[in-house]
Amino acid sequence: MPRNPKIRRTGATTAAERVAAAYRCSHCHSTTGGTWRDRHGIQHLAVAHDDGCPVLTGALPDAPDALRAAVTAGCSAILVAWPPKGGAA
Numbered sequence: 001m002p003r004n005p006k007i008r009r010t011g012a013t014t015a016a017e018r019v020a021a022a023y024r025c026s027h028c029h030s031t032t033g034g035t036w037r038d039r040h041g042i043q044h045l046a047v048a049h050d051d052g053c054p055v056l057t058g059a060l061p062d063a064p065d066a067l068r069a070a071v072t073a074g075c076s077a078i079l080v081a082w083p084p085k086g087g088a089a
């Protein structure tokens with residue numbers, strides 16, 4: 001567990017949970033949802049952006065905010081995916 005003071009004290013133990021605690025969208029008041037690990041062992045994090053957020057519409061990438069959260073969380077690797085243009089299905 002990293003000892004970064006920017007991470008909220010939430011009891012997060014997995015990398016995805018630490019990233020969730022550190023994540024802030026630069027364009028809206030997003031909230032982070034659940035985290036899960038898939039059958040390949042890859043951890044996932046759901047982020048809910050406000051309606052009209054340029055990240056949600058696909059106009060801007062989520063990569064800068066996700067990378068910032070990963071660095072704050074002390075993660076060494078992260079994969080970023082965002083909804084296709086026009087928003088999530």
Ligand SMILES: [Zn+2]
Pocket residue numbers: 025026027028029030049050053054055056
């Ligand atoms: Zn957003």
